[in-house]
Amino acid sequence: MKRRKFLASAGLAGTAGLMAGCGRQPETAAECAQNRAQEQFEWKMVTAWPRDFPGLGTGANHLAERIGQMSGGRLSVKVFGGNELVPPFEVFDAVQQGTAEMGHAAPYYWKGKIPAAQFFAGVPFGMTAQELNGWFYYGGGIDLWQETYAPFGVVPFPIGNSSGQMGxxxxxxxxxxxxxxxxxxxxxxxxxxxxxxxxxxxxxxxxxxxxxxxxxxxxxxxxxxxxxxxxxxxxxxxxxxxxxxxxxxxGTALEAIINQQALDALPEDLRQIVKYACQSANLDMLSEFMARNGESLAQLRESGxxxxxxxxxxxxxxxxxxxxxxxxxxxxxxxxxxxxxxxxxxxxxxxxxxxxxxxxxxxxx
Amino acid sequence: MKRRKFLASAGLAGTAGLMAGCGRQPETAAECAQNRAQEQFEWKMVTAWPRDFPGLGTGANHLAERIGQMSGGRLSVKVFGGNELVPPFEVFDAVQQGTAEMGHAAPYYWKGKIPAAQFFAGVPFGMTAQELNGWFYYGGGIDLWQETYAPFGVVPFPIGNSSGQMGxxxxxxxxxxxxxxxxxxxxxxxxxxxxxxxxxxxxxxxxxxxxxxxxxxxxxxxxxxxxxxxxxxxxxxxxxxxxxxxxxxxGTALEAIINQQALDALPEDLRQIVKYACQSANLDMLSEFMARNGESLAQLRESGxxxxxxxxxxxxxxxxxxxxxxxxxxxxxxxxxxxxxxxxxxxxxxxxxxxxxxxxxxxxx
CATH class of the missing domain: 3.40.190.10 (Periplasmic binding protein-like II)
Incomplete structure (x- = not known):
């Protein structure tokens, strides 16, 4: 299995990415960089949730928004609710085939195709959200996850966590x-x-x-x-x-999955924006669940x-x-x-x- | 007290920020945007930690790196260890006075000047890191924090958490x-x-x-x-x-503090990059502490x-x-x-x- 090292080799890949956009006509390095900086990218994000659904759908919106804001509109991401473009459980296939550049879902939905995917969502009696994030970012978790999806031409990132769920x-x-x-x-x-x-x-x-x-x-x-x-x-x-x-x-981790070719086609700064927008969205969604689960639990108790x-x-x-x-x-x-x-x-x-x-x-x- | 609404009014402030960089000569909107996109900014970040100190110093490095990477080098941030430019406990003053555009420290260090600052680091027998982040992002915590520092011309963001500490x-x-x-x-x-x-x-x-x-x-x-x-x-x-x-x-929150004028001088996309780089770094540091505290605790136990x-x-x-x-x-x-x-x-x-x-x-x- 060929190991994709998007995270580790970002610097190197960046150089390649930069060159890929050039060479169409004689350019200086500065002109080349400037031409790249003016390229516009429009992505579709298909999701496994109803549009604007609390925490999950809003998390997809927040991720798309911050990519657009940080890129100054150079990379715009349009969010589709479940069934608007493809059904919820066809998100992975749609991203693999390039129907959409990006998806927003839960890793265990693909267990029929990739049994190991389940582990990245979490394991029964397993880690809390905070521990899981430690594993992803400082325990080799993301590398393994990206390696697991690489044969499908799909790159995953953690982009949220529901925290502990209910039984x-x-x-x-x-x-x-x-x-x-x-x-x-x-x-x-x-x-x-x-x-x-x-x-x-x-x-x-x-x-x-x-x-x-x-x-x-x-x-x-x-x-x-x-x-x-x-x-x-x-x-x-x-x-x-x-x-x-x-x-x-x-502590269930949610994922953004990105078509590898679409990611490779971005200039280096936009690839970094996608990567860190995902990490920022990861904390944002967990924080939203933390705050709003408390409110909803109180309302459910009050209603008997x-x-x-x-x-x-x-x-x-x-x-x-x-x-x-x-x-x-x-x-x-x-x-x-x-x-x-x-x-x-x-x-x-x-x-x-x-x-x-x-x-x-x-x-x- | 005038309420600063950097987070809430980012869209509006962005327009103002964009215009502020223009008008020096007749320009079309497109030329103006392009000129802004070519502006380079060099910031200094003073920290309260030794350079490269695990978790804290490395967290400052990671924050600076991701701002540089996402901005394609348009905003570069140079990190200074404690005492390299100013002593650890003078970080706030240095940012307030503009000696450095940015600082990386702990909010309770300023309790002599701002008693309320202590609460943003956390409270004894108080919230966990995860709860604190819920408060910051979805409970009005960041707004209050920014309002508290506004009279000093300094804008704070949470940029890390040590998780629960030792006694x-x-x-x-x-x-x-x-x-x-x-x-x-x-x-x-x-x-x-x-x-x-x-x-x-x-x-x-x-x-x-x-x-x-x-x-x-x-x-x-x-x-x-x-x-x-x-x-x-x-x-x-x-x-x-x-x-x-x-x-x-x-669950102690650490902070990035930014000179308000320096932040206002950035074009909108770079301001968004700073904001989300901080949120991304926040999760990154907590994850590093999660992973590495476990290893160190085992070593300390083994050494008796x-x-x-x-x-x-x-x-x-x-x-x-x-x-x-x-x-x-x-x-x-x-x-x-x-x-x-x-x-x-x-x-x-x-x-x-x-x-x-x-x-x-x-x-x-």
Whole structure:
């Protein structure tokens, strides 16, 4: 597998990028740079969310806006909601084929095509958003992620995190693992594999279709994101119990995916703008979820929703099944094995520090 | 007090900024924009850290680099370590006076001049890094911060967070509040005020001078940052006990401060680049601390450092004293009162959400 090193070799690639735009006529270096600086680029960004959907859709908007603002309009990015140009789960294909230069989605949506993609969204009982970002930027996570998508001609960047999610909406109490047997539940990624191991039937359906599926009984239960997004879809009107924690998604990373050729065609400064706009948007979305989940949770409590924790023995059983599921995936797929090793190695390095800092302080409240 | 609205009115200010650079000779709008696009800006960034110091100094470098890369070299920022151009604690004055266009420091260093500045670094027993970022970007925190510094002609941005810190290095055991009485300890900001209330003598000295001060007995104890930075100064060689948690700094925000006139002189796209470079650097530094604190903590444990928790009753007493100290500051200073109200209001909104997500998940480990 050829390793793409966009991040590491930005300087070198930049020189190549600069030259690529020149040579059409005799130019001095200064003229060449100036001609490049006047080039305009128009990109489409297809997303897996309804247009302007809180946190996710607004996050896509914010990313597009800051690329436009920082580039002085030289690179404009037009955002499309799910189904406006392509359906939510065809975002990856659209970017791979160049139908759109950029996509905004969740990595585990592509698990059928790239099993290892799931790990970049996070792992059940895994890292928090803050730990995951440590892995991405200082633990080799982004390099592995870009290497994993490289055979498809697609370059991923983390561009947001929902923080820890909620466990989901159920119409019956979950008192033991038995209660998950036969349960038809919307739950994507590795969490879905764990539910399957517990005897349930995981489904993945786009966010916009969840409410109807739950209300009509097409599914028995669902998770979606957290208080902000779940309330926005009105899930509290279609189920009785709202369980925490999101054991299956302890800090879910979202992604921007970019067509490699489109990225290569940009001059170096615009490539850097795209890269750092993604990092800036990453923090921005996490901050929006942090602020607005709190408000929505308070509103859901006030409106009388039954919000409760999974019993600890259910969580411990799910944790045990998670171990089994991960081992099976890792045995089947060498790429997943490499990613899992890196993920787990990083978590083991930071676990002690998180225990005596974040966890200790939160427990003092 | 005149409210500066750099963030909110970027579009409008941009137009003004664009025009300000024109009109020197008859130009079309296109010529004007092109002339502006060719202007070069060279900034100095003075910092409160030794050059290249892990996390803090490297964070300053990363911020300068990404501004240079995204602007294609149109805005270059030269970084100066502490004492290279001005001493660490004169960074604010240097930026205010225009000696340097930009500074990189911690907000509580200016508490003598601006008491409210301390709150933007964080509050003892206060918010985590993630919560603090929620407040900054989605709870009005940055607006208040910029408003607080506006009378000095200085514009602040959050540009990093150490995450939760350590409680500090001591040469005797801390078994009760009595053990803090008469203790001469390096501890800045609000934490220092709380130590004073407990009968200790807080001091603030620049990081680079801490080791010598502790070894020679000028101070009895010190906190600095966390495992990464404390190990880099070799504090483990000057004290016996390493206490956690950093009750006084539960997620300390660092700042870039920019001379208002220098910022206003930039064309709009460069102003946006500065703004989003700061947000990108904010996440980058937190990620570096996340990754590297874990490694350093493991090394300190392996080398036999006595790492232990403060007794819970000591922490509860410090928490009580924190309440008293905050009330006194808020009564004396209307600006602090406004900032404290916003800070506390936000924390109260997110507390429940943090409890059932981050805290719950961390406790399952």
């Amino acid at each position: 989901g909406w159920f119409n019956k109490e979950i008192n033991s693992l038995e209660d998950l047997k036969g349960l038809k539940m919307r739950i994507p990624g590795l969490g879905g594999e764990v539910l399957k191991r517990a005897g349930g039937t995981p489904q993945n359906i786009p966010g916009a279709e969840i409410f109807t599926a739950l209300q009509t009984g097409t599914i028995d239960a669902t998770e979606w994101v957290g208080p902000l997004n779940d309330q926005a879809y009105g899930l509290q009107q279609a189920a009785k119990y709202y369980y925490y924690p999101g054991w299956h998604e302890t 929703v039954d919000i409760r924790a999974f019993p600890e023995d259910v969580l411990r059983e799910l944790q045990r099944l998670t171990g089994e599921v991960l081992m099976d995936i890792v045995e089947d797929d060498p790429v997943s094995a490499r990613v899992y090793e890196s993920f787990t190695g990083f978590l083991n390095t930071v676990r002690d520090w998180s225990a005596i800092s974040e966890k200790f302080i939160l427990n003092l409240r | 500090g290095w001591f040469n005797k055991e801390i078994n009760s509040l009595e053990d803090l009485k008469g203790l001469k300890m390096r501890i800045p900001g609000l934490g220092g005020e709380v130590l004073k209330r407990a009968g200790g003598t807080p001091q603030n000295i620049p990081g680079a001078e801490i080791f010598t001060a502790l070894q020679t007995g000028t101070i009895d104890a010190t906190e600095w940052v966390g495992p990464l930075n404390d190990q880099a100064y070799g504090l483990q060689q000057a004290a016996k006990y390493y206490y956690y948690p950093g009750w006084h700094e539960t 450092v006595d790492i232990r928790a403060f007794p819970e009753d000591v922490l509860r007493e410090l928490q009580r004293l924190t309440g008293e100290v905050l009330m006194d500051i808020v009564e004396d200073d209307p600006v602090s009162a406004r900032v404290y109200e916003s800070f506390t209001g936000f924390l109260n909104t997110v507390r429940d959400w943090s409890a059932i997500s981050e805290k719950f998940i961390l406790n399952l480990r």
